[in-house]
Amino acid sequence: MAVIWLGLLPRLAHWPPVADHVRRMEQGGVNPAAMFYTELERLPLRPDWVPSQIALWQWPAAPRERR
Amino acid sequence: MDPLAAAGPSPRGGWHEDTAAILVGAGLVALALAIGWGARPDADPGSRKAHPKGWPNPLTRSIDKPQTWESSPAGALIDKGGKPVTVPILLGMTWVVGVIVAGTALRRKGVAAALPGALALALLGGLAYLLAAQKVIHYYNLEYPLWALLVGLVIGNTVGVPRWLAPSLQGEYLIKTGLVLFGAEVLFSRLLELGLPGLLTSWVVTPIVLVATYLFGVHGLRIPSRSLCMVISADMSVCGVSAAIATGAACRARKEELSLAIGLSLAFTALMMVVMPPFIQWAGIDPIVGGAWLGGTIDATGAVAAAGEILGRDLGDKRPAEVATTVKMIQNSMIGLIAFAVAVYWSGWVDRTATPVRRSLAAEAWDRFPKFILGFVATSIVCSWLFTRGAEGALWVDGVTNGFTGRLRGWLFCTGFVCMGLQTVFRELAPVFVSGRPLVLYVLGQVLNLALSLAMATLTFGWLFRQGGGP
Numbered sequence: 211m212a213v214i215w216l217g218l219l220p221r222l223a224h225w226p227p228v229a230d231h232v233r234r235m236e237q238g239g240v241n242p243a244a245m246f247y248t249e250l251e252r253l254p255l256r257p258d259w260v261p262s263q264i265a266l267w268q269w270p271a272a273p274r275e276r277r
Numbered sequence: 278m279d280p281l282a283a284a285g286p287s288p289r290g291g292w293h294e295d296t297a298a299i300l301v302g303a304g305l306v307a308l309a310l311a312i313g314w315g316a317r318p319d320a321d322p323g324s325r326k327a328h329p330k331g332w333p334n335p336l337t338r339s340i341d342k343p344q345t346w347e348s349s350p351a352g353a354l355i356d357k358g359g360k361p362v363t364v365p366i367l368l369g370m371t372w373v374v375g376v377i378v379a380g381t382a383l384r385r386k387g388v389a390a391a392l393p394g395a396l397a398l399a400l401l402g403g404l405a406y407l408l409a410a411q412k413v414i415h416y417y418n419l420e421y422p423l424w425a426l427l428v429g430l431v432i433g434n435t436v437g438v439p440r441w442l443a444p445s446l447q448g449e450y451l452i453k454t455g456l457v458l459f460g461a462e463v464l465f466s467r468l469l470e471l472g473l474p475g476l477l478t479s480w481v482v483t484p485i486v487l488v489a490t491y492l493f494g495v496h497g498l499r500i501p502s503r504s505l506c507m508v509i510s511a512d513m514s515v516c517g518v519s520a521a522i523a524t525g526a527a528c529r530a531r532k533e534e535l536s537l538a539i540g541l542s543l544a545f546t547a548l549m550m551v552v553m554p555p556f557i558q559w560a561g562i563d564p565i566v567g568g569a570w571l572g573g574t575i576d577a578t579g580a581v582a583a584a585g586e587i588l589g590r591d592l593g594d595k596r597p598a599e600v601a602t603t604v605k606m607i608q609n610s611m612i613g614l615i616a617f618a619v620a621v622y623w624s625g626w627v628d629r630t631a632t633p634v635r636r637s638l639a640a641e642a643w644d645r646f647p648k649f650i651l652g653f654v655a656t657s658i659v660c661s662w663l664f665t666r667g668a669e670g671a672l673w674v675d676g677v678t679n680g681f682t683g684r685l686r687g688w689l690f691c692t693g694f695v696c697m698g699l700q701t702v703f704r705e706l707a708p709v710f711v712s713g714r715p716l717v718l719y720v721l722g723q724v725l726n727l728a729l730s731l732a733m734a735t736l737t738f739g740w741l742f743r744q745g746g747g748p
Contacts, residue, residue, distance in 0.1 A: 211408075211431075219413045220348035231551075232416045238586040238598075242418045242550065243409065244579030245519050247606040248462045248683045252329075 291385025294450050299652030301379050302457025305685065306656050309336055309461075309677040310663075323668035331675025340372055340684045341365035343403065343410040353410050370399035372685050373451075373692050380450045387444060394445025401428055402692035417547050418580040421687070422518050422539050422694045429698020438699050448532070448696030453649040455689035456523060456616075460656030462678045462686070463613040466665045467606055474737035478573050479607040482729045486514040487615070490722030498714045503627055504530040507619060508538040509715055513722050516609050517542045517576030522690065523612050527620040527650055528627070532697040533705050541719045542576045550580040554588040564588065566731075568597030569738045572604025573730035574723070581605040600738065613657045620650045 222228055235242055239251040292300065313334045321327040341362045346352030354363045377395035381388050405425035409415065414424075432438070438446070487510050494506030508530045512521035518539050525535040553575065557567035571584045582605075585598030624645035625638070664674045 215408060215411055216348070216350075219411050223347050223413050228413060232412055234587065234590060235416045235583055238590065240579075240582045240586045242577075242579040242583035243415045243420050244582065245420055245517070245577065245687070246459075246462055246683070247467075247578050247602065247609045248678050249687075250578065250582055250602065 292383045293648070294380075294384060294447075295453060295648040295652075297380045297383040298450055298453035298457055298649045299655075300383060301376055302454045302460075302649075303652055303656055305376075305458060306461050306660070306677070306682055309334060309681045310673070312336055313673055313677045313680075317669070317673065323672065325668070325672065328672050328676070330679045331672045331677070334676045334680040337680030337684075338365060340369040340681060340688070342369060342684065342687060343407045345410050345412050345415045347412045350407055353407055366403065369684065369688050370396075370403055373399040373402060373688050376451065376454055376685075376689060377445055377447060380447060380454065381444070390441075391444045391447075394442040397442060398445055398692050398695055399688075401425075401432070401695045402688060404428055405691050405695055406688075416583075418550060418577050418583065419543055419547065420518055420577065420579075421691050422522075423543055425691045425694035426536050426539070426698040426701075429695045430701055430703070431698075433699040433701065434703050442699070446696045446700060448693045448700065449526075451689045451693035451696065452522060452526060455686045455693060456526060457649060457652040457656055458682045458686040458689070459519070459523070460613065460653040461660040461674070461682045463610055463653075463657040463661075464664050464674070465610060465613070465657070465661040467610045474569070475604055475607050477737045478569050478604050478730065478733050479611065482573055482726070482733050483514050483608055483611060484615075486722060486726045486729060487511060489725060490514060490718065493721065494714075494718040498718055500712075500714050500718065502531070502534060504528045504623075505534040505537070505715060506718065508534055509541065509719050510722060511615065511619070512538050512542040512576060513545075513719055514726055515611060515615060516578055516605065517546060517580075519578075519609070520612055520615070523616040523653070524619045527616045527647055528623045529647065532701055536697065536701065537715055541716065545719065545723065546575060546577045546580045549575045550577075550584045550587075554584050554591065557588055558591060562731075563735075563739055564592050564594050564597045565600050566734045566739045568600035569604050569734035570727075570731050571597070572601040573608070573734060574727050575605075578602075578605050578609060613654055617650055617654055620647050 223232065241249060241251050244250045291297075313332055313336075316335050317332055318328065322332070341356075343350075343353035343366060344356050344362060354361060354366065356362050374392070374395045377391060377398070378388055381391040402425065405428045406421055408424040408428070409419065409421035490510035490513065491503075491506050494500045494510065495503055500506050504525070507528045508521050508525045511524035512518065514520075515524075521535060521538045521542060524530075525538070530538075553571055554567075557564075557570070562570070567588055568585055571588065572581050575581045575584055581601050582598065585601030588601075589595050589598040621642075624647070625642040628645045629638070629641060660674050660678070663670045665671075
C-alpha cells in the first residue's frame with residue numbers, strides 16, 4: 211500500500227491526462243468524491259435561468275440572492 | 278455476525294441497537310440545531326449571499342477529515358486555505374469514540390472493554406480517509422468506503438482481529454447512527470427545486486429502473502440473494518454508495534453483498550464520469566439535456582458534478598453542470614422514501630415469505646421492520662420542515678448539515694466500513710464474485726437507466742423546459 215500511495219499514485223498525478231483532469235476539477239471547485247449533494251463545494255440550487263413558472267418550489271425570501 | 282442484521286436484545290436489558298442508533302443520532306442532530314440556533318448571526322441571518330453554506334455552526338470547528346494530498350500524507354493536515362486541521366481531525370476521531378461509547382453504554386455492554394477498540398477503529402477510519410484523500414483517488418471519485426473496506430479486509434485477513442478489538446466492532450450500529458444523522462441532509466423540499474422537468478427525470482425513471490432491475494435480478498438472472506439484487510439496483514439507479522448504504526440497511530443486506538455493490542458502483546462511476554461528457558459532445562446532444570442525462574445516470578453525486586464541469590467547460594456553458602447537479606440532488610432526496618419503502622417491502626413481504634406467519638401480518642412486519650429507519654425518516658422530516666420555514670430556517674439547517682452532521686456521518690460510515698472489512702473473510706466474498714451475475718445485473722440495469730434517462734431528459738428538458746421559455 212505504501213508503494214502505491216507514496217510512489218505510484220504521486221507519479222500518476224503528474225501524467226498529463228490525469229494532471230489535466232485534476233487541474234480542471236480544482237479550477238472548477240468541484241469535489242468529485244462527494245457522496246451526497248451536501249458535500250459538494252457549491253450547493254446545487256435552482257439556477258436563475260430556470261423559468262419560475264415551471265419551478266414547483268422557490269427560495270422562501272430572496273430568490274435573487276441565491277447565487 | 279452480519280453487520281447489517283438487527284442485533285438481538287442485550288442480555289443485560291439495555292436498549293436495542295436500533296433504538297441506541299436513533300437516540301444517539303437524533304440527539305446529535307438536536308444538539309447541532311440548538312447550538313446553531315444559539316450562534317445565529319446578527320447580520321443578514323436570511324441572506325444566502327452572506328452565508329452561502331448556511332449559518333456558521335460552532336460545532337464545525339470540532340470535526341474535519343484529512344484534506345487532499347498529492348505526494349506527502351502530511352499535506353492532508355493542511356486545508357486549502359493553508360490552515361492546519363490536525364486538531365479537528367483528531368476531534369473527529371474523538372466523536373467516533375464518543376458515539377461508540379454512547380452506544381455501548383445505552384446497550385448496557387462493557388464501556389471499559391470497548392474503549393481501546395473504539396480508539397483503534399477511529400484511527401483506522403482516519404487511515405482510510407487518508408488513503409481516499411490522495412489526489413488521484415479523490416479526483417477520480419474512488420470514495421472512502423472502498424478504502425475503509427480494504428483497510429479492514431487486509432488487517433482482518435492477515436494479522437486477524439485481536440480479541441480486545443471485538444467488543445468495539447459495531448459496524449451496523451455506526452452505519453445506522455450515521456444514517457439517522459444522514460436524514461438531516463435528505464430534504465424533501467429539495468425535490469421541487471428544478472420543477473416538473475427535474476421531477477420527471479428523477480421520479481419517473483428512477484423507480485422504474487430500480488424495480489425493473491431488481492425483478493430482473495431475482496427472476497431473470499435468478500440471483501439467489503434478493504438483498505444483493507436490491508442493493509445493486511438502488512446504488513445504480515438512485516445515487517451510488519449512499520443509496521447502497523441506506524437500502525442495504527433497510528433490507529438487511531450481508532456485508533459482502535454491500536461491499537460488492539459499492540465496488541461495482543465506484544468502478545462504473547469513474548468510467549462514466551470520464552466517458553459520458555465527450556460522448557454527449559460527439560453525439561451532438563443538447564447541453565442541458567446532456568446535463569440532465571448525466572445527473573440521472575451517473576451513480577455518485579460528486580462524479581456528476583465532475584462530469585457536468587467537464588461538459589460545461591468544454592462547451593463554455595455552465596448550465597449543464599447546474600442541471601446535472603440539481604437533477605442528482607433531486608435523486609439524492611429520494612433516498613429517504615426509497616429506504617422506507619424497501620424496509621416496508623422487506624419486512625412485510627420478502628421476509629414473510631421466508632418464514633411461516635405465527636401472528637397477524639402487521640405484528641410480524643413490525644417485528645421485522647428495521648426501526649432505525651424511523652429515526653432516519655424523522656430527522657429528514659424535521660429538518661425538511663425547518664428548511665421550509667423561510668430563508669432563516671433553510672440557512673440554519675444548511676449550517677448544521679454542512680458543518681457538523683455531514684462530517685460526522687462521514688466518519689461514522691468510514692469507521693463502520695472498517696468494521697465490516699475486519700469481519701469479512703475473503704473466501705466468503707468469492708462465491709459472490711465468481712458467478713458474474715451481479716456484474717451482468719449492474720450493466721443491464723445501467724443500460725436501461727441510460728436509455729430511459731436520455732428519453733425522459735429529452736422529453737422534459739428538451740421539450741417541456743423549452744415550453745417554459747428556456748434560458
